Amino acid sequence: MNPHPSSCSNGRSIRTRFARRFLRALKKIGSKGSSSRPSPRDISWRCRRVKIAADASMASAVGPRRVWSRTMLNMLRSRSHACLHASRLGNSRRPGADRHAVGKRKRLVLKRKLPNRLGLNQVNQLRRLVPGGEAMDLDILLDETAHYIKCLATQVKVMRSIVDYCSA
Amino acid sequence: MKPIGGIEVRSMNYSHKNVDIGVQAYQLGEEFQMLMAGPPPTGNSFTALLELPANQAMELLHSPGAADSPTELPLKRHHNMSHRSARNHPHDCAPAFPSNAALNEGATKYSGISTAAAFGGGGQDSPESSSSANAMKVKSEPMDSGSSPNSLPHTSNPTVASKNEKHTKRKEREKGKATNKKNKTAANDNSKEGERLPYVHVRARRGQATNSHSLAERARREKINARMKLLQELVPGCSKISGTALVLDEIINHVHSLQRKVEFLSMRLAAVNPRIDFNLDSLFTAGNGSVLESNFPSMVMPLMWPDIQMLGNEQECQQQWHLGSVNQPVWTRQEGHQNLIISENSLLSYDSPANSVSLHSSQQKMEI
Structure with a gap:
């Protein structure tokens, strides 16, 4: 999957760092919401927390040298308070539907940054998928996309192995 | 100037x-x-x-x-x-x-x-x-x-x-x-x-423009082509497709599917989490061991090791670790699937029934 040996070692270290951060965050989440009977609101809150933890740990494992991780960290930082307030108030959105589940956080940013999304070709779709991709040149966008795909694959692997471990 | x-x-x-x-x-x-x-x-x-x-x-x-x-x-x-x-x-x-x-x-x-x-x-x-x-x-x-x-x-x-x-x-x-x-x-x-x-x-070959703008544009185009080639290697099943639009479609689908997988896995982790939070210390070490394939830095392992012995569930930890390693080929095989539904079903198929039931219930609650 990784054609370059240098990025291979890089991916390994990113994987290590992501796993450490994510497990730490999971531990914190698990210790925080330790009620006996989880309500659906509790579960949705927890799901959001886990997802935010996954994103944050991935972005912080990559570090600020990539545009997408920088953007994601900024997004999470600016959004964490609002998210916590929203979860406390209980007006949770519905994350179940297909298209809405995909890029919730990205679309939130998009509504702020890019109000008219009418010219939809592939590049614009890609811009919306990659965090921070709205203001990139095409070559930088493709570069970031490649790195983002690698990191997402790493994230999926790690999370899946954790899930397998938990449900085993 | x-x-x-x-x-x-x-x-x-x-x-x-x-x-x-x-x-x-x-x-x-x-x-x-x-x-x-x-x-x-x-x-x-x-x-x-x-x-x-x-x-x-x-x-x-x-x-x-x-x-x-x-x-x-x-x-x-x-x-x-x-x-x-x-x-x-x-x-x-x-x-x-x-x-x-x-x-x-x-x-x-x-x-x-x-x-x-x-x-x-x-x-x-x-x-x-x-x-x-x-x-x-x-x-x-x-x-x-x-x-x-x-x-x-x-x-x-x-x-x-x-x-x-x-x-x-x-x-x-x-x-x-x-x-x-x-x-x-x-x-x-x-x-x-x-x-x-x-x-x-x-x-500059014959007939190519040597204007500075066209030179810069040509360099940019070559860079974009190189990146596209790299992305083609990165996305599975994308190397045989020719045509920029189709390749971009595949890339978009791949990113979509990866993000969905992350979402789904976080949902599963959220559903699984309350069941195992008493066990999370051992999860921390064992998860590290299985996830990182014994490449974890050795400075962390001695820190976490006494936790397991204190909890006294080392056996369970080892067993679960083995199970994780058994399950590992399954999900690496599933990585190639573009369709999330298939991987979902296959993931649910080898789960324990209680967990899958809880997962289903949580998903239904999510959709409601």
Whole structure:
């Protein structure tokens, strides 16, 4: 999957760092919401927390040298308070539907940054998928996309192995 | 822009006047390599500009002792020759400098030199720089002055030169191709320059535009194509597809599916989490072990090891670790699937029934 040996070692270290951060965050989440009977609101809150933890740990494992991780960290930082307030108030959105589940956080940013999304070709779709991709040149966008795909694959692997471990 | 013009015209002036010295210096070609490390003979107000490839400049900078006498002017390039000699004989150039018509002619004639000089002068600050004709000359070729890769801004101070070197190397990496072509075209205008620049690599093929904008555009297109190829290798099942739009579609689908997988896995983790939070310490270590495939740094393992022994579920931990390793090929095989539904179903199929039921319930709750 990784054609370059240098990025291979890089991916390994990113994987290590992501796993450490994510497990730490999971531990914190698990210790925080330790009620006996989880309500659906509790579960949705927890799901959001886990997802935010996954994103944050991935972005912080990559570090600020990539545009997408920088953007994601900024997004999470600016959004964490609002998210916590929203979860406390209980007006949770519905994350179940297909298209809405995909890029919730990205679309939130998009509504702020890019109000008219009418010219939809592939590049614009890609811009919306990659965090921070709205203001990139095409070559930088493709570069970031490649790195983002690698990191997402790493994230999926790690999370899946954790899930397998938990449900085993 | 104006200080650039000052330096440039000065060098022009020199090369115009001392062509014979230039030829002689060019014949001395081999001796030059060590020259630049030599101490500057004149003051620092007049800065010498050199056009060198970065490796050669590095070589020169790293051998400071091997300096020939600077009056011989053994410089390999014509640019170097002109600037160096201008530095060595500032008194020659200084009187003729301001607003000389023949000088301006010479400047336009030696445009190939002037570009490198102009770029190198960008980093310098030479105080005497007030000829309007020079500024106009610089304006006429702004792209050259901006993107000349080989020119190293050498001041009289070698340490400053070495500091500038990194910057110049980066610039060379970015714009190397375009500027080499540019240098070649500039050199072709003057046959003498063409003879004296045998090292310039020509990358522009026949019929291709050598305008700076089209050069930059071509470089950008090549970069985009390279990135696209890399992405094609990265996305599974994408290497056989030709056509940019289809490849982009595949990439978008892949990113979509990966993000969905992350979402789904976080949902599963959220559903699973309350069940196992008492067990999370052992999860931490064992998860690290299984996730990282025993490549975890050893400084963390002794930290976590007593937790397991304290909890007394080491057996369980080991067992679950084995189960995780058994399950591992399954999900690596599933990675190739683009469809999330398939992987969901197969993931649920080997789950324990209680967990899958809880997961289903949580998903339903999510959708409600």
